[in-house]
Amino acid sequence: MSDTIRKVCVIGAGTMGAGIAAQVANAGVPVLLLDIVPKDAGNRNAIAEGAVAKMLKTEPAPFMSKSAAKLVETGNIEDHLEKIAECDWVIEAVIERLDIKQGLYARIEAVKRDGTAVSSNTSTIPLAQLVEGRSAAFQRDFLITHFFNPPRYMRLLEIVTGPATDTAIAAKVERFSDAALGKTVVRANDTPGFIANRIGTYWIQLGLNAAFDMGLTVELADAIAGKPMGVPKTGIFGLVDLVGIDLMPHLQASLTSTLPKDDPYHAIARTMPLIEKMIGEGYTGRKGKGGFYRLNKEMGRRKETIDLASGEYRETIRAFGPSGAAGKGDLRALVETKGKIGDYAWAVLGGTLAYAAALVPSAAGDVVAIDDAMKLGYNWKAGPFEMIDKLGAAWLAQRLESEGKPVPEILKIAGDRTFYRVEDGKRQYLDLDGTYRDIKRPEGVLKLSDIKLASKPLLRNGSAALWDVGDGVVALEFTGKMNALDGDVMKLIVEAIPLVKAKYKALVVYNDADSFSAGANLGLALFAVNIAAWGEIEKLIAGGQMAYKGLKYAPFPVVGAPAGLAVGGGCEILLHCDAVQAHAELYMGLVECGVGLIPGWGGNGEMLDRWQKNKGMPKGPMPAVAKVFETVSTASVSRSAAQAKELLFLRADDGVTMNRDRLLYDAKQKALSLVEGYAAPEAPTFRLPGESGRTALGMAAEGFHKQGKATDYDMVVSAALAGVLSGGEADLVDTVSEAELLKLERETFMRLVREPRSIVRVEHMLETGKPLRN
Known part of the structure; x- marks a missing residue:
């Protein structure tokens, strides 16, 4: 069995399967995309070919560059299934029907090599059912790999293995998914809905139920269960519009048919006449005629919202949600707010956190897996157990008990302790046995946030800091809002150059944040303009030129390590670096x-x-x-690191890291590789x-x-x-x-x-x- 994955086959060219194939191609790996032969059979490969053509026109783009599409070979399962023998991993992404999947597996087993990984992208069918009747050899090679949509942009990958799954096969798939596909892999147990969708569906159902029961407007519900909770600003109704209202009955049917009879989800699962009516009339969300929100084209694209009581649309109104601390992330203040705001917040948040806490260890082995799944799969800023730490585990347990609700065992284990703590410069989590354990990073993962726990900055001011990241390398970090650049950043760069020259080997320009830098601080610039401080503006421009050229001609290597937005001055500093190690999702330009x-x-x-x-x-x-x-x-502005190379914002030999968590480590290694014999340009x-x-x-x-x-x-x-x-x-x-x-x-x-x-x-x-x- 080869330890590397050199070619992948994806069967099923729907939205998910095609998107997975595109991400494999983005990693520079050839991929075979197969689907059924269409009924008219004019072009037997029409479905797979059509999927690739559609993706080349889709926004946001599944492909990081048009050249990546050339790595996708299309075909059909009648004429080309034997090509699976060329592949090291086969991903099944067909319709969620057990009989169809099992029939396909029988055909795959007949042509695949021994040791070729086979996985299903299912999110609803247990692994034990999928492999029923298959040979022991097939079961050794089989696992579930649950991607999230869209596969290019969503970092979570849930992996589920069975008792017969070869650990080496699973490890190979995990390594490739991590390093090549850029995924954060969370190991989930073989339970219905796994982790993220099980908790996420419960959270959504609670939010819908409570809004109907309490007579809330859609706008107010989303104003409460959105940004104040640290979840996407869409809120719950906006999120359902985004993913598709018609998906909700399918998820509900799947979970109610597979979850144990004593699972709390059964008590909240409901059929909602309004939602059934909306689906029947084509109001399925953003992909349809509209959803809970819509744009009324007949009224000049007026924003409208559905009234939950009458089912009629009306003009969208501004909702005045929680204010003060409750609106700024203080979860205790939010759920203790008097009236509908606090009642709704508690109904949604209290119920969701209690449910999530009850899923350890049945759905996941530890609290970290639960938190990672929700942060990466649903874009929550904090995971359920991080939220519980904000509320207080003991406080949550006491409130649940006072309302006659069951208290999850893990809350009893925690008592008045937190689920996370920092000890000796290391972040730790509370395990089921009541002891704290270090959060271990995979080899090749280096986080600046971890370094900060155990050290102090070498230099710091209001807009930037310099950190020792080990092995003679320092990291320059921007710390302003959106990592905007100003005179303090330039001042710190000038101060850093002699320090690095005297005591270190190389410098990396890096931030842990989602965006590298939005460029110059326009607010400060506008203030200077308004008071006609032209001399100060010219001083800032001259100072920036001097600082950037100082980095360019420094007697040590400088490596930029951008991710996300890198525009304006953020792009310019990277242009002055000796080399760049970029995250694949890089939006870089001079704007x-x-x-x-x-x-x-x-x-x-x-x-x-x-x-x-x-x-x-x-x-x-x-x-x-x-x-x-x-x-x-x-x-x-580039739409990826690959496009940044086409525009020459990046050089041809600049590195690209697919996994965001590996960026700092990779940049550090690149910097060290330039040290010996280094000469400034x-x-x-x-x-x-x-x-x-x-x-x-x-x-x-x-x-x-x-x-x-x-x-x-x-x-x-x-x-x-x-x-x-x-x-x-x-x-x-x-x-x-x-x-x-x-x-x-x-x-x-x-x-x-x-x-x-x-x-x-x-x-x-x-x-x-x-x-x-x-």
Whole structure:
């Protein structure tokens, strides 16, 4: 049996199966996607081929780049099932019918190699039933791998094994799913609904029931059971609209038919006439004509909400949910609020936490698995046991007991203790035997949050910090809101360079947060503009240029490690790094033109240098200048690390990490690999086209203007950008030094920042989070 997975087969080209195949392809691994032969049989591979074609047009995109789609081989189970023999893992993702799955397994067993993993993506059928009647050899190779939709973006993968499953097979699938597919693997027991969907369905049902029973509006219910609880702001009704109202009866039927008769879910499962009516009329949520919320096109796309009592739509109203501490994450204050707000919060939260607590150890072996499943599968900020710690385990147990409700055994074990604690710089969890155990990270996982528990920063100010991450490597962390960049960040970079030079080997620029950096702190910049502090703004631009070039020419390697959003100044710092180790989900770009400005911290020169050195670029100064102008003037942002490479925001040899939890470790290893024999890069010179180039760029922009793709003020901003990229005012420019280009960039930025229409764009971005097209 091979210890590596070199090719995967996915059977079932529906939304989930196709999405899983796309993620395998995103990992750079060939994948065979099979489905049935359609009835008309004009094209026997039509279903699988159609799925790939659809995914290439879908938003959010299942593929990280169009080139990934080339790794998907399509076929059908009548003509191509024998190709399973080429695969190391077969994933079944067909309809949730036991007879169909079992029939398919018999056919798979006839053609697969011994030791090839076979898994089902089921979320409802127990493993024991799936393998009933199959050979011992097949049962050794079989497990459940429950992906969450959409497979590219949802990090949770629940793995379920049976008593006969070969531990080596399961370990191989887990390693591949972790490192190659980017999943956080949670081991679940073979119980109905596993972990996340079992708790999630119970939570949703409680929320629906309580809103109907208490006479709440949909808006108020979602205002309570949304952000104040640390769950997605959609709330419960909004979430049901998102996943599909028609899914709810299927989940309910599955759980009621498979859960033990004494499970609390049976007591809350209901048939709701309004929901049945909505489904019958096509109001199935966002994928249908609308759901609990809808846009009324006949009323000018007016936002409307259904009235739970009458079943009629009305204009959406603003709900005034919990305020004060109760609205800011204080769960005890929330459930103790007088009136409907507190009553509803307790009905949903109290019931859900009690249910989750009762599922250890039947559904999962420990509290960490439960919490990880809900955070990753349902995007909760805190897992059930982390929420219980906020309420107090003893308080929760006492309230449940006072209401005559059963108290889960694990709450009795905890007593007045917490489920999580920090001891000797390590995070620990409370186990079922009443002792605390260290939370162990898989090999190759390094978290800055763990390092912070056991150490103090080497340097720190209000916007950044420097941490020793071991083996002579330090990490530069941004700490402001959205990791925005300001003068304090630049100051700390300048202070860090001599410290690293004297005592360490390399530096990594990294944040634990979901987004690397949203760029410069626009709020501070706008404040400076409003008081006409032009000198302070120019000082910030010059300081940023100096700090970033300081990193670029430092006598040690600097590696950027971005994930999520890395735009504006956040993109520019990465352009100055010796190398980048990026998370696969990287949304990177120079977006300053969208707020009426241009990149001011050296990004223009770094992009020019990359495109001028690009092997595929035609000779002469103009092709590279035109390419950078196109990318920057349109505020292009990559939709993945793969696309960032296509745009040259990343170099071809920059690394990509699929699993977010492995990013810091991988970046540290990359930094260490550059230490021996390291020499700082030489400053580039730029061949620029001067007046003729500026004119050509202006003509290109004018074409977009005539097509309505560029506004009047876009033309002003793009002309300023063209002036920088072409080398300034000279009639003919041959070579420009890096210092000269930085000066030109700085002067042009300062000219634009004084423009009233740029100021209006900045204000609009701060107020709405969206660019203004003026």
